[in-house]
Amino acid sequence: MYGKFIGLDIGRDTTKVILIRRGFRDLEVVQSLTLKSEFFNQNNIHNLRSAFSENSLPTNEVATAIPFEPISIKVIQFPFVEPKKIDQVYGFELENVSTFDPDDKVHGYHLVKRGNNAEALVCMFEKDHMKDLLDMCRVEGIDPKIVTYGPVAMAALESYMPKERPLIIIDIGATRIDFSVFDGGGIRRARSTSKAGDLVTESISKILGATYDDAESIKREGLVGDYANIVQESLNTVLGEIKKTIKFFEMELKEDIKTVLLSGGMSLMPGISDYLKGMLDKEVRQIFIPELGLSSPTLVQSFALALYGSALKRSGLNFRKGEYQYTGSDEELKKKFIMPSVLLAIILILLLYRHGSSYFELKDRVDRIEKEIEANVKEAFPDIKVIPKPVEFLESEFNKINGKLELVQGVVGKTPPLEVLKDVSLSIPSGINLTVDEIDFENDKTVRIIGSCDSYQEVANIEKALAESGKFEKVNRDSTNPSVNNTIKFQVSLVVK
Numbered sequence: 001m002y003g004k005f006i007g008l009d010i011g012r013d014t015t016k017v018i019l020i021r022r023g024f025r026d027l028e029v030v031q032s033l034t035l036k037s038e039f040f041n042q043n044n045i046h047n048l049r050s051a052f053s054e055n056s057l058p059t060n061e062v063a064t065a066i067p068f069e070p071i072s073i074k075v076i077q078f079p080f081v082e083p084k085k086i087d088q089v090y091g092f093e094l095e096n097v098s099t100f101d102p103d104d105k106v107h108g109y110h111l112v113k114r115g116n117n118a119e120a121l122v123c124m125f126e127k128d129h130m131k132d133l134l135d136m137c138r139v140e141g142i143d144p145k146i147v148t149y150g151p152v153a154m155a156a157l158e159s160y161m162p163k164e165r166p167l168i169i170i171d172i173g174a175t176r177i178d179f180s181v182f183d184g185g186g187i188r189r190a191r192s193t194s195k196a197g198d199l200v201t202e203s204i205s206k207i208l209g210a211t212y213d214d215a216e217s218i219k220r221e222g223l224v225g226d227y228a229n230i231v232q233e234s235l236n237t238v239l240g241e242i243k244k245t246i247k248f249f250e251m252e253l254k255e256d257i258k259t260v261l262l263s264g265g266m267s268l269m270p271g272i273s274d275y276l277k278g279m280l281d282k283e284v285r286q287i288f289i290p291e292l293g294l295s296s297p298t299l300v301q302s303f304a305l306a307l308y309g310s311a312l313k314r315s316g317l318n319f320r321k322g323e324y325q326y327t328g329s330d331e332e333l334k335k336k337f338i339m340p341s342v343l344l345a346i347i348l349i350l351l352l353y354r355h356g357s358s359y360f361e362l363k364d365r366v367d368r369i370e371k372e373i374e375a376n377v378k379e380a381f382p383d384i385k386v387i388p389k390p391v392e393f394l395e396s397e398f399n400k401i402n403g404k405l406e407l408v409q410g411v412v413g414k415t416p417p418l419e420v421l422k423d424v425s426l427s428i429p430s431g432i433n434l435t436v437d438e439i440d441f442e443n444d445k446t447v448r449i450i451g452s453c454d455s456y457q458e459v460a461n462i463e464k465a466l467a468e469s470g471k472f473e474k475v476n477r478d479s480t481n482p483s484v485n486n487t488i489k490f491q492v493s494l495v496v497k
Contacts, residue, residue, distance in 0.1 A: 004030065006057060007306030008064035008144065009299075010133075011037055012175050013265075015048060016302040019057060022310050024438060029291045031055060032299055049140040060328045063146035063309020065153060065301070066133050066319070069176060069192045071105070072124040074098065081118040083111060083314040094122060106130045106324070110152045111315035114185060121190060123149040123317065130324055143328045146309035147319040151190035154180035156307035157300070158187070160289055167259035168249065169287060170242060171301060172266035174198050177241065178301075181249050181257070189249050195241040197266045203234035223271030232275065238266075239279055246280065261287040267297045420447055420496055427469035432458050435487075447494045448478075452487040456480060459490045466494060473497050 009016040017033040033055070035047055052059055076093045078086055090109065094102050106127050109120035130147065137144055154169055161167060161182055171178040174197040181189040197219070205215035207230055218227045219234070246257055260282050262273060267286055277284040289296045292303055312318060320326040421439070424447075428434060438450040453459050459480055467475040474495040483489035 004058055004061060005306050005310035006062045007302040007304065007309065008062050008142070009150070009302035009305060010064060010067040010136075011173060012067075013037055016299055017048075017051065017057070018299060018302040018306045019055075020303070020306045020310065027291070027307075029303070031057075032292075032295065032302075034298070048142070052140070052142065059141055060143045060145055061310075062142055062144040063148065063153070063305045063312075064133070064137070064144045065148055065150035065305060066125050066129050068125065068129045069194055070123050070125050070149060072098065072100065072122075073191060074122040074124070075189070076109070076120045076122055078118045078120065079116070081111075081113045081116065086111065086118065086120065090120065098124070100124065106319050108148075108317045108319050108321070110149075110155065110187070110317040112186065112188065113315075119188075121152060121187075121317070123152065123190075125319070130319055134324065143326070145320065145326050145328070146305075146312055147324070148305070148308060148317045149190065150301055150305070151178040151180040151192060152187065152317050153301070153304045153308040154178075154190075155187035156304050156311065157289070158182065161261075162259055164258050166249075166253055166255050166257045167261060168246060168257050169261045169263060172196060172238070172262065172264040174265060177238070177264075179245050179249070181253070183253060183255070189252065191245055191249075193241050193245070195237055197238075197264075199237050200231070200234045200266070203237070204230055207234065220269065222269040223275050225270070228271070231269075235275070239276070242276070243280065258283065260284040263287045263297045263300045265298060417441060420494075423469065423471040423496075424449070424466070424494070427466050427471060429461055429465050432461060434458070434462065437489075442493075445496050447496065449492045449494070450489070452483055452489045454487060456488055459488055462490075463492060466492065471497060 004019060004021050007016075007018040007020070009018075013036070015035045015037045017031075017035065018029060019031040021028045021030050033051055035051055037047075051057070074094070074097050076090070076097060078089070078093075080086070091102065094107065102124070104127070105124045106129065107122060107124040109122045112119045112121060133147065134144075151169075151171070157169075166181060166183045166188070168182070169178075169180040171180075175194060177193050177196045179189075179191040179193075180187060201212060201215045201219050204210065204218050204227070205212055208215065208218070208227075210218070218225070219231060221227060221231070223231055225231075246260075250256055260276065260280060262276070262284065263286070266272065273284045273286060286297050287300050289300055289303060292299050308316065420441075424439075433454045434451055435453075436449065436451040438448075440448040440450075442448055453462070459477070463475060463477050466472060472494045474493075476493045478491040478493055480488060480490045
């Protein structure tokens with residue numbers, strides 16, 4: 001999914017919000033916020049609502065994770081990788097391996113492909129966990145499109161991870177530790193435990209007879225302060241849980257985990273990386289994401305949620321299904337694509353008129369298309385009550401704004417882009433299976449087209465047809481390369497007359 005998307009990481013003490021913008025080739029962190037968590041403090045219930053409103057953040061293009069520990073995580077293996085087939089048998093397989101009635105729980109899976117086989121990481125929560133999360137979000141005016149499991153969302157960070165595998169991301173928060181294991185094929189296993197930072201604080205408080213707040217301050221001094229021995233002793237429960245989890249994953253993978261990446265609030269504790277490195281006998285360091293900089297350890301899960309949600313495919317984990325199906329309207333998306341869709345419909349009508357064997361043969365089809373265009377026009381121009389000739393009206397409106405409309409970012413062409421697109425479309429020979437990925441107006445004369453065909457010969461035919469069309473001064477094929485699915489990807493540059 002392209003455009004803006006939000007990752008919402010809900011914690012007990014703080015909530016992190018990351019707004020990203022995804023393009024065809026680039027990714028940008030637009031904004032990051034760290035807020036006091038209102039979800040566990042009813043006296044400050046409108047904190048998040050105010051933040052979204054004041055910063056004009058979209059309230060539905062949001063991915064978040066259930067902020068509770070799952071009741072079950074299973075791995076189901078399949079001898080095929082097609083999501084459609086897996087959907088057909090997933091329910092039966094889950095019933096066979098589960099000690100719960102799946103209908104009484106909220107569950108979903110993240111599909112991990114392994115050659116010709118697949119593994120489904122199945123996560124299961126109580127229905128109350130999902131209901132509580134959605135209720136809290138709705139109080140804040142937020143309707144998340146994606147609800148997933150935080151450690152699985154870390155799968156979106158695959159390209160940021162070191163090449164040496166297997167590795168494990170350990171996110172240590174106040175109430176939960178999340179584990180995400182990666183091997184050469186991506187994320188492989190995930191787990192959560194409630195034996196986390198609060199236990200360390202409570203242990204320090206008990207040993208010293210100090211208040212919880214004082215013990216928390218001592219914990220933040222870490223393993224290099226005056227109370228280093230006390231802090232180290234208080235870490236035993238957390239350390240034991242980390243050791244046990246790593247050992248379990250190594251037995252499953254039949255490989256030693258080589259690298260440990262730390263994130264979460266406790267990863268900022270002075271001396272914690274060196275301490276765990278000695279205790280685990282592994283390479284241990286804080287996680288680092290270039291887009292997040294020094295804030296990586298605390299913002300990484302919200303960043304991962306934004307990436308995971310914005311690129312979610314059928315094989316991804318989203319609990320917004322069934323009785324929790326996302327039903328919000330995508331008004332922002334409609335507004336974004338209404339004008340391109342209307343212009344595309346106009347081009348289609350022009351092609352029908354020009355290439356139709358007979359006006360009367362195509363009249364019924366044209367009438368239907370004109371009705372669709374009229375509906376789109378009325379939606380785009382609600383103040384105009386009567387539009388007798390929608391095509392002519394749109395062409396008139398297009399001529400008025402042609403000097404301002406940017407069909408491609410940063411380009412305002414002197415030659416109307418619609419005319420160029422029409423010339424290109426009319427020049428393409430019939431019978432060619434062409435997919436256009438990108439049309440870029442580099443300046444007022446030069447157009448770059450990126451697409452794919454079934455063969456090198458089809459690319460050559462397209463190049464020849466464009467050159468012989470008489471519409472362009474120059475036609476250059478910049479590149480031709482094999483692509484996925486046995487297609488040929490190409491790039492052609494055109495100079496408009």
